[in-house]
Amino acid sequence: MKTLASFATPLIASNFDSVVVTNPGQALALADLRSYAFTYMLRGSVVLIASLSEVVLELGGFAAPWLPWMILMPLMAIVLSVRSRRERKLHPVSTAPVAKTMRLLQKSFIVIMIIAIICAMQFGWVSAHPILLLFNGLAALIAGRVLQFRPLVLGGISSVMLGVAIIFMPAHIQLIVIAAAMLVSYIIPGFLLNAQSRVAA
Numbered sequence: 001m002k003t004l005a006s007f008a009t010p011l012i013a014s015n016f017d018s019v020v021v022t023n024p025g026q027a028l029a030l031a032d033l034r035s036y037a038f039t040y041m042l043r044g045s046v047v048l049i050a051s052l053s054e055v056v057l058e059l060g061g062f063a064a065p066w067l068p069w070m071i072l073m074p075l076m077a078i079v080l081s082v083r084s085r086r087e088r089k090l091h092p093v094s095t096a097p098v099a100k101t102m103r104l105l106q107k108s109f110i111v112i113m114i115i116a117i118i119c120a121m122q123f124g125w126v127s128a129h130p131i132l133l134l135f136n137g138l139a140a141l142i143a144g145r146v147l148q149f150r151p152l153v154l155g156g157i158s159s160v161m162l163g164v165a166i167i168f169m170p171a172h173i174q175l176i177v178i179a180a181a182m183l184v185s186y187i188i189p190g191f192l193l194n195a196q197s198r199v200a201a
Helices: 030-059 067-090 097-123 125-147 150-168 171-200
Strands: none
Touching: 030 067, 030 097, 030 125, 030 171, 097 125, 125 150, 125 171, 150 171
């Protein structure tokens, strides 16, 4: 019986075992893949929960429906920072081009959020939400190409398409679409990436 992970294409040279090498500083290791998977699942889950929570609170007449973002985003940053420090102590930092590119793409999430906030301050969140999805989708698409991982590529394409689709939608509908985009572009690919890395271990 096939699992979700069986539909994911292999990483790096079509064989997951090829990422495990004698010198872990010169290639992408399974530990790196698990780290990327955790980051995608956590970020996607936080944005999904925050988006849907804002919709529920806004419909319920809560005075500050944006409050979940103010709580969850800093907590996520703390968790990722602590995990990153711990991983650097346990595993050598890879100097492979793929690993360097992935680190830049992981950091791009912060830049994307800053751009979205600036756009929201100038034009409102209705205009900022599409930008958020478009850039996140592009980042996921590029990461999928770098890792040769089809679920991430498809998730990134889906996010870009949804980013275009929500341009003329009201804010609360945009938030629901953002939650769906996080599911297909971050959470599911992250789950599949984690599953494949464990199978190859």
